[in-house]
Every structure is written in structure tokens, then in C-alpha cells.
Amino acid sequence: MRTMDRSTERMPGLALRILPFGRYTRGPGSVVERSMRVHSRTWVIMVSGFAEPVVYLLAFQIGFGALVGQVAGPGGQLVDYVAFVAPALLAASAMNGAIFETTFPVFFKLRYAKVYDAMLATPLGPFDIALGEITWAVIRGGVYSVAFVLVMATMGLVGSPFAVLLVPAALLVSFAFASVGMALSTFLRSPSQFDYIRLVVMPLFLFSATFYPVSVYPDSVQWLVQVSPLYHGVELMRGLAAGVLDVSMIGHVGVLAALAAVGVVATSRRIGALLLG
Numbered sequence: 383m384r385t386m387d388r389s390t391e392r393m394p395g396l397a398l399r400i401l402p403f404g405r406y407t408r409g410p411g412s413v414v415e416r417s418m419r420v421h422s423r424t425w426v427i428m429v430s431g432f433a434e435p436v437v438y439l440l441a442f443q444i445g446f447g448a449l450v451g452q453v454a455g456p457g458g459q460l461v462d463y464v465a466f467v468a469p470a471l472l473a474a475s476a477m478n479g480a481i482f483e484t485t486f487p488v489f490f491k492l493r494y495a496k497v498y499d500a501m502l503a504t505p506l507g508p509f510d511i512a513l514g515e516i517t518w519a520v521i522r523g524g525v526y527s528v529a530f531v532l533v534m535a536t537m538g539l540v541g542s543p544f545a546v547l548l549v550p551a552a553l554l555v556s557f558a559f560a561s562v563g564m565a566l567s568t569f570l571r572s573p574s575q576f577d578y579i580r581l582v583v584m585p586l587f588l589f590s591a592t593f594y595p596v597s598v599y600p601d602s603v604q605w606l607v608q609v610s611p612l613y614h615g616v617e618l619m620r621g622l623a624a625g626v627l628d629v630s631m632i633g634h635v636g637v638l639a640a641l642a643a644v645g646v647v648a649t650s651r652r653i654g655a656l657l658l659g
Contacts, residue, residue: 391450412506413514414521421522433618435475435526436533442467443537454595456617456626468539469548469619470592472530476523476552477612480560481583483519486576488567492656499657508654512646516560522550523556534623542625551622555615562611565593568652586612611641 442464455461491497498511502523506514527549534540534548566579596604607613614634621631 405549406440409506410510410514410517413501413511414518417515417518434478435471435530438471439464439468439530439533439537454597456621456624457628459624459626461624464537465539465623466620467593468534468537470590470616471546471621472527472534472552473555473612473615473619474587474590475526475530475558475590476555476615477586478525478583479523480519480556480558481563481579483522484515484560485562485567485579488564489570489576490516491571492568493571494655498653502657507650508649508658509646511563511653512649515564516557516646516649519560520553520556521561523560524553527552527556540623542623544622544627547622548619551615551618554635554642555612558611558615558641558645561642561649563645565645565648565652568649568656586610589615598658604644611637615640 420559446463446467450463452460453463453466455466501511502508530552531540531548535545563579570576589607590610591607592612596607596613599607599647618631618634618638621627
């Protein structure tokens with residue numbers, strides 16, 4: 383088993399080339415800073431990631447909202463359909479962005495570019511890499527979330543001061559799914575296997591009470607919807623947007639936080655087993 387410090391002493395130049403920060407830094411912040419520098423040249427792609435949920439929102443505002451009218455929202459109160467869907471789209475956007483950022487890019491760095499091998503030749507460890515990559519995904523998701531909440535406010539879809547908590551809630555959703563997405567990426571051996579991840583993400587998007595209340599499902603199916611991780615994010619954000627707070631929110635936060643913690647630990651262990659074992 384190689385020793386980190388000795389490898390670093392022999393390869394300081396490589397460490398600085400792989401992590402070009404202007405100074406030799408340690409910890410997850412180094413990984414985040416590297417990602418920021420890399421993506422500073424592709425800011426147009428980052429902006430395009432914000433466009434999809436906004437287009438969905440406009441479509442519901444102009445089309446579906448006029449057809450459906452009002453539906454039962456949090457606490458049983460009637461809300462316009464677009465106000466019902468908007469917080470769910472924010473949660474889904476946080477999920478999709480996190481999964482996108484921590485699947486194929488991570489797979490490429492791990493299997494082809496060997497970026498993580500080079501990082502491990504520095505004082506960085508597997509946990510630093512895992513937490514750094516996941517943190518970058520959360521930061522990127524946070525930028526989208528702030529912009530999306532501003533669009534919601536402009537469209538008059540924010541009905542409570544508690545809506546300021548939508549951004550932290552979106553960051554929690556991003557953290558949970560980024561952790562799981564990165565952990566799953568370490569098990570993939572070829573790009574074609576990403577179809578398995580899409581096979582899971584799409585049903586989560588469609589069947590997590592995103593577009594209609596869980597009560598429309600048959601009783602035998604409702605429990606399956608309620609174990610969906612995205613369902614907890616959707617319900618949390620709907621309550622915050624409507625200003626209806628109840629004790630169930632603690633459970634939603636707990637599920638997402640537990641998912642994030644398990645994902646970080648699993649990712650760091652997988653990276654360690656693959657590259658240091």
C-alpha cells in the first residue's frame with residue numbers, strides 16, 4: 383500500500399498541475415476549486431441547465447394550469463395547479479442536476495482521465511475527493527435553485543415568507559442525490575450502464591407526487607410513492623412554498639440527510655477500494 387506523504391514528496395509538480403490553485407491546498411475545498419476553474423470556461427452549459435425547469439414552469443403556467451385549475455395543496459388548502467407543481471419542479475431540478483453532475487463526469491474522471499489517481503498522489507484522501515465533488519454539485523444546484531425561486535417569485539408563485547427556505551431545501555435534495563449518484567458511478571464499468579440510472583431517475587421524476595397529489599394513486603401504490611427520496615423533497619418544498627409547516631417535515635429532512643450521509647461514506651469507501659486497495 384502506498385504512502386500518501388511519500389508520494390506527494392516525490393510528485394509535487396504533478397499535484398500542482400492536477401490541482402492548479404495558485405497554492406498547494408488540502409481538503410475538499412481543493413477539489414471544489416478545481417471544478418470551479420474547469421467549469422469557468424463552460425458557463426453557457428451551466429446556464430442551459432437552468433432553462434429546462436423554467437420552460438416546464440412556463441408550460442404549466444400557460445397550458446396545463448388553465449385546464450386543471452385548482453388542486454388540494456399542503457394542509458388541504460386549494461392552490462392553483464402551477465403553484466402546486468412549481469416547488470416540485472424545483473425539487474426535481476435539484477435531483478436531475480445533482481445526478482447529471484456526479485454520474486458521467488465522475489465516471490470519466492475515475493475510469494478514463496484518471497484524475498482521482500493523480501489527486502490521491504497528493505495529501506487528498508478518498509473522503510476529500512468524495513466530499514469535494516459532491517459539494518461542487520451542490521453549489522451548482524444552488525445557483526439553479528436561487529434563479530428558479532426568483533422566477534417563481536416573479537410569477538407570483540411564492541405565497542409565504544418561509545419560501546426563503548426553498549433554497550436550503552433544494553441544496554439538501556442536491557446533496558442527497560449527488561451523494562448517491564457519485565456512489566453509483568463508482569460501480570459502473572461502461573458508459574452504456576448509465577441507462578440503468580436513467581431507468582431509475584425517470585420514474586422518480588414522474589411518480590413522486592411531482593405533478594399530482596399522492597392521493598390520486600391507488601392505496602396499494604401510495605406507500606411506494608412515499609418511499610421515493612424525491613417525494614420527501616417535493617413534500618418539503620411544497621410545505622415551505624405554501625407556508626404550511628408540520629412535524630412531517632422533520633421526517634423529510636431526516637430521510638434526505640441520511641441519504642446524503644450514506645452516499646458520502648459509500649463513495650469515499652468505493653474510491654478507496656478501487657484506487658488504493
